[in-house]
Amino acid sequence: MEIIIKGANEEFAEKLVALAAQHHADLSISTVRPGWTVDRAERYLRDLTAGSRKMAEMVIGDGNGFIDADGIRSVLGKLNGPSNGLKRAVDRGIRKGWWPEGTPAPITPVSDPKNPSWHQTIAYRMDQELVPVFREAITRIATSKQAAESMGLTPGGAGKASA
Structure with a gap:
């Protein structure tokens, strides 16, 4: 049964x-418990668009789990697309069975508590216990990319002989 x-x-x-x-x-x-493991975090990061991944990397690495939205805007411009991409990746992962239903979004927006009726995001945050998990996932991605490049493979995975 x-x-x-x-x-x-x-x-x-x-x-x-x-x-x-x-x-x-x-x-x-x-x-199967909802939550983030290094394997799940790696799959999540690999599934993000370039802008969303850059945003995640800024929250994780540059901000150590918390970064001012203006700092991200200065690099990416408008945040609608990248921030929506973070949420869609969680939903897509649940739909595809990559992680269980109930797995929380690893990066969440922070609204201005002084002005709750105006919903502009002032920062993005990640729970501190998730930061090392996602840093390890970033390291794995970087290591696999370096290994592929050293073997003469293109980032898309297609082999290309180096001259």
């Missing part, structure tokens, strides 16, 4: 599994 529980809290899931066990169900239980 396979039971897939989505969108329920952990207590409910445990009760449901216990009920199935009372009825002598032969269960194979594996738990």
Whole structure:
């Protein structure tokens, strides 16, 4: 028997599994928890557009988990596209099964608390415990890119002999 529980809290899931066990169900239980691992972070970053990835890298690396929106605007210009790309990548990953439903967005906008009716974003943040996870993912991406280039491969993955 396979039971897939989505969108329920952990207590409910445990009760449901216990009920199935009372009825002598032969269960194979594996738990997939929402959250960010280095593998998930790497897949997320690779799925972003160039502008969204640059924005993420600025939050993660330059800002150590927090960066002023004006600083990002000075590099990328308008933030609508890149910030929407961050959100769409999370949704796409859930839809494609790359991470479970309920996985929170790793980077979130910060609104001005002094002016809550005006929704302009003043900064972007990442929880501090996620920063090292995403830094490791960035390192993996950079390392694989360097390895591909040293073998004469183009960034798109097509082989190209070096002369």
